Amino acid sequence: MNPTAEPGATTGGGAHREPTAELLGPVLAIGADTLARSFASRSTKIDGMRRRLPIFVVLLLVADGATAIDRVTFATEAGEQTVEGRVLAADATGGRLVESSDGALTVVTGEEVRGVESDDAPFAPLGADAFAEAMLAELPEGFQVYQTAHYVVCYNTSREYAQWTSSLLERLHKAFTAYWQRAGFELHEPEFPLAVIVYSNADQYAQESRDELGSATGAVVGHYSLATNRVRMYDLTGADQFRRNTGARVSRRDISRLLASPAAEPLVATIIHEATHQIAFNCGLQQRYADIPLWLLEGMAVYFETPDLSAGRGWRGIGKVNQRRLAIFRQNLRTWSPARIAAIVASDKPLRETRTANDAYSDAWALNYYLIQRQPKQYVEYVRMMSERKPLRSAPEDQRISDFTDHFGDLAPLSRELAELMQRL
Template sequence: MIRTSLLFALATFAIPMAHSADFMFAAIYDGEAIEGRPLMWNDHEMLILARDGALHTVDPRIAEDAHKTAPQFQGYSTSEMRSALYEEFGRGMTVTSTGHYLVVHRPGESDAWASRFEELYRSFQNYFRVRGIELRRPKFPLVAVIYGSQQEYYAAARKAGSQLGPNTLGHYDPTTNRVLMYDRVGNNDRDWGVTANTIVHEATHQMAFNTGLHSRTAASPQWVVEGLATMFEARGVYQSNASDTRQNRINRGRLDDYFHFVDTAPTKQTLAELVASDTPFRTSAQRAYAEAWALTFYLSETRPREYEQYLALTASREPLSKYGSMERVRDFQSVFGSDLTLLESNYRTWMNELR
């Protein structure tokens, strides 16, 4: 096919411009073959969900050999994904599979890494199932890559375009849809606690973005994304059981941070400021994470049905759409009520009871 054939093909399929489609197509962009589902496009930009779960933003005008491959999107199977990972990483790494995860790690290690990710997935599903919240099944196996050293991890992050802080242990990359981290001190039960919070936090991001709680293609409020991940850092959440109590679900580290800033900060951060923009995370990250955890914990514990509704609302936005402050506040008020001053008063009072 000629280079301009992709837009013509989309028009032939009778799909309106800028609307997602369920069919799959394949094309070559700058020498790279991509097969997946078009999520959004116009005459100069296209967002594609590839079969391995990665997101690609390409120029449809330079597509070569574009052709439809299937009437519906189909993510890679476990065996297809494993083969692709071995092709990418070579036999210098081992790929261990579980029911929902493929974990890339150094040869000779036990399968404990994969087991831990799978356990987190099951706990994540159980947490929402007992609360009557139905999650979407991921369209492809979830991938975690455990590098053997910090140097390897940082090099891989730079190659992917991620800018990491000096003490980063791991992160979730929404573009590749992978959790990346490194084995800091070895893989045994004693050392598990050293990196447990990082694994839980980043795996929660990955699971939430792949089960319909967040959108990978549209802006989500940062307090929503980080609030959920910090809530799962508590052992009573990520290892919940029938005898669990609210006290076990409290993230003690975030609770201490919350009251530290409530008691000592010269200026008060209002609920409205947290809801309206991501600026608090740029001005004082530790404070913003604590506030995001506190608000999320309050809403999930006291108003779970509305919290579920709000997650669905923020996850249903159009791909690549912007999310301005006024719209963020309006959406929040549409679910939790227009009187943010009253809500904040109730929220702060409830938090004080956790001291």
């Protein structure tokens, strides 16, 4: 996604702080794109972007695939609320990260907890039908459901657009999992249906996403929320520049043709980018709220974002040179130095800050592209290591460089080779 909107300011995230819980920005302040603004808080007003969540410093062991269901009652500004689900992480103060049966995550700090009841009934994700019903119940009147093998699409635009979207995303899912399988990394099927909400127009999308997008509202065409695990977007053919006959329903062929135009390319790329995050977080490549360097998280999504709108069997977009990012990278070549790569490896800051985000996203794309081309085995091993990182645990900042160099070697020669590769592409 184009990191044009502000990721800059650091918002407090509210008064609910456990004194023992270290507050850590980088872990949850994911990115200059909409992911950064997707930490929808339950009770805390966020000014759009990063809500700093507590890190559970003393992490208690939570069994994998925990079976019991916990019902956690907690205090919010609006009164007490209860969340029910399996506990993915817990800390010594009683704080919990709860995953609900629809895949939503709720962080409750020890200070906020008012009561916990446990139930022996095994945790089970909602099936697709119940999942769809639950989504519809949360949406305004007028939404319908379109289901495919992996996706539950709720829409209030044309059925044709919902079909077009789900078919695009199913092909992305297939291509993405096949890609990693070929690379020797077996992904698993998503545990929860992949939820997508398609609004009929930009205004409605903006209105309904304001809490998650904050001040980025109006600046983006789609986003993935780590908290809800859902992708929201709007019908791009409804945008004025693509609409031929106001109010007319478009056929699937029209949709394909309209969105294959060069003007639509970056918009469709954003949808693919956000959907890539969703697949990666649901199929075992990454865990939500885990401390994964942004250069990897975002650079990888950018690597995959090139859309392939052909209705053919395969997906040819993956790994194609991302011309938009390459153009930015090349613009920077005159003043370029290997320190730029070191900077995104050492810290998430360049990708998070408005002033540097656009350039840093291109650097992150270039770094992922280079590593996939030149050190594919090491890249997969690095991705595998990151896939094992658990939610709400911070990795030491100073470990980022050694994690990197242990896998890929020294930064300086690598950065120079990377720049040479980018000049030749």
